[in-house]
Amino acid sequence: MDAGWADPRLRALEQLLALPAAELRPTLDTAGQLISELLRAEKVDVFLIEHSTQTLVAVGTSQTPLAHLQKSLGLDRMPLANGGRAVQVYETETPFISGRLEEDPDELPGIKHRLGVRSSLMVPLPIGMETRGVLAVSSPRNDFFTEHDLSFLQAVARWVGMVAHRVELGQELTKLAVKQARRKAAEELITVLAHDMANHLLPLQARIQLIQRRAARNNAQEDVRDAAGAAASLRSLTRLINDLLDVGRLDQGLFSLRPQPVDLSGLVRELATTASTAEHPVRFEGPEELVTVADPDRVRQVLENLVANALKHSPQGRSVDLALRTQPRPEGPWVQVSVSDQGPGIPAELVPTLFERFTRAPGSTGLGLGLYLARRLAEAHGGTLEVAATSQAGTRFELSLPLVAG
Structure with a gap:
C-alpha cells in the first residue's frame, strides 16, 4: 500500500470515532466494513471474547462475500480450546501477519482450506483496560498485506476499542437510567399505597380492640385468642407501613429527629x-x-x-x-x-x-x-x-x- 492512502486512512479513522454509541453489533459491523474498504480486504472481523463459553465471537464483520461464507460455515465462532492464529493472538497479545497462510501448520484447516484465506493480519483488541478480543483482516490472495498495514491495523484496533468501549458505557448508562426510573416509580407508588393504608389502620385497630373487650367480657376464649392474633398481625402491618413512610420522608427530606x-x-x-x-x-x-x-x-x-x-x-x-x-x-x-x-x-x-x-x-x-x-x-x-x-x-x-x- 502506497503513501497515497494516508488521507483516506485518516478519514476512515475519523469516521470510526464518529460512529454513534448505539448497539454494539451494528457499530462493529460498520467499523469492519470501513476497515475492509480501506485495506481492500475481502473480510474483516472484530472478535470479542465470550467468557461464558470461552469463545472468540465475530461480533462485527464486514459485509463481504467471504464474511458471509465464514458465517455459513460456523467459523465466526472460535473456541479457545481449538487453537488457531486468532486464539494465539488473543492469548499472547502479539500481532500476527502472514502472506502464505496455507503453509502455516498453526492455523485452523477451516480457515485455510474451506475459506481459502491466504493473507492475514491479526492484532489484539483493547477495550477499556484489558484485551477483549482480536481485530482480524483477511484476503484470499497471497502476500497481499505489508508490515505497514500491520502497524496501521494496530492503531485502528485502539480506535475500534475506544468506539466499542463508548458503546458499552452508553448501554450501561441507559440500563442504569431505566432501572433508576423504574425504581423511583415503584418507590413513589409504594409510598402512596402506604399513606392510603395508614388511613385505615386506626379504625381497624379500634374494631379489634372492641372485639377483644367483647370476647373477654363474654369469656369466649377462642375469640380472645383470635382477636389477639389479629392484633399482633395489625402491629406487624403497622410497623411495615411506618417503615415505608419513614423511607419516603427520608427520600423527600421531610424526616426529622427529636433529640x-x-x-x-x-x-x-x-x-x-x-x-x-x-x-x-x-x-x-x-x-x-x-x-x-x-x-x-x-x-x-x-x-x-x-x-x-x-x-x-x-x-x-x-x-x-x-x-x-x-x-x-x-x-x-x-x-x-x-x-x-x-x-x-x-x-x-x-x-x-x-x-x-x-x-x-x-x-x-x-x-x-x-x-x-x-x-x-x-x-x-x-x-x-x-x-x-x-x-x-x-x-x-x-x-x-x-x-x-x-
Missing part, C-alpha cells in the same frame, strides 16, 4: 429484657448509666431491628448479646452498641448490598427495608451502622453514635 437526653444503658438494658425469651436469651453488657443526646424512639427502632434479625437467625438456645461501650476518637468520644448472634452468618455475596433497600437474605420475609432504614437513622444522628463481622459462628452489627453531653 433529647437519653440513658442509652437503660434503653438497651430494657430492650434486652423485653426481647429475651426462654428459647433465645438476650444478654446485656455495659455501664450502669450512659447519657447522650439522641432521639430515643429512633435509636430504639434501629436496635429493635438489629435484635429482631439476630433472634430470627439464632439457633434455639443460643443467646443474642448486646454490648455498650464508649470509644475515644480524635474528634471526641463516641458510643458503640454491638448486637451479636450465633447464627450461620451472612452470605458473602450479600454483604455489599446488605444496607440497600429491598435487599433480603435467602429465606427472609418482608420488603427488605429494615437495615436500609436502620443505617439511614444512624446517619441522621451523625453516626454509622456496619457489619463488623460475619462468619459461620455468627454476625455482629455495630451502631456507633457521637457521645453528646446533655
Whole structure:
C-alpha cells in the first residue's frame, strides 16, 4: 500500500470515532466494513471474547462475500480450546501477519482450506483496560498485506476499542437510567399505597380492640385468642407501613429527629429484657448509666431491628448479646452498641448490598427495608451502622453514635 492512502486512512479513522454509541453489533459491523474498504480486504472481523463459553465471537464483520461464507460455515465462532492464529493472538497479545497462510501448520484447516484465506493480519483488541478480543483482516490472495498495514491495523484496533468501549458505557448508562426510573416509580407508588393504608389502620385497630373487650367480657376464649392474633398481625402491618413512610420522608427530606437526653444503658438494658425469651436469651453488657443526646424512639427502632434479625437467625438456645461501650476518637468520644448472634452468618455475596433497600437474605420475609432504614437513622444522628463481622459462628452489627453531653 502506497503513501497515497494516508488521507483516506485518516478519514476512515475519523469516521470510526464518529460512529454513534448505539448497539454494539451494528457499530462493529460498520467499523469492519470501513476497515475492509480501506485495506481492500475481502473480510474483516472484530472478535470479542465470550467468557461464558470461552469463545472468540465475530461480533462485527464486514459485509463481504467471504464474511458471509465464514458465517455459513460456523467459523465466526472460535473456541479457545481449538487453537488457531486468532486464539494465539488473543492469548499472547502479539500481532500476527502472514502472506502464505496455507503453509502455516498453526492455523485452523477451516480457515485455510474451506475459506481459502491466504493473507492475514491479526492484532489484539483493547477495550477499556484489558484485551477483549482480536481485530482480524483477511484476503484470499497471497502476500497481499505489508508490515505497514500491520502497524496501521494496530492503531485502528485502539480506535475500534475506544468506539466499542463508548458503546458499552452508553448501554450501561441507559440500563442504569431505566432501572433508576423504574425504581423511583415503584418507590413513589409504594409510598402512596402506604399513606392510603395508614388511613385505615386506626379504625381497624379500634374494631379489634372492641372485639377483644367483647370476647373477654363474654369469656369466649377462642375469640380472645383470635382477636389477639389479629392484633399482633395489625402491629406487624403497622410497623411495615411506618417503615415505608419513614423511607419516603427520608427520600423527600421531610424526616426529622427529636433529640433529647437519653440513658442509652437503660434503653438497651430494657430492650434486652423485653426481647429475651426462654428459647433465645438476650444478654446485656455495659455501664450502669450512659447519657447522650439522641432521639430515643429512633435509636430504639434501629436496635429493635438489629435484635429482631439476630433472634430470627439464632439457633434455639443460643443467646443474642448486646454490648455498650464508649470509644475515644480524635474528634471526641463516641458510643458503640454491638448486637451479636450465633447464627450461620451472612452470605458473602450479600454483604455489599446488605444496607440497600429491598435487599433480603435467602429465606427472609418482608420488603427488605429494615437495615436500609436502620443505617439511614444512624446517619441522621451523625453516626454509622456496619457489619463488623460475619462468619459461620455468627454476625455482629455495630451502631456507633457521637457521645453528646446533655
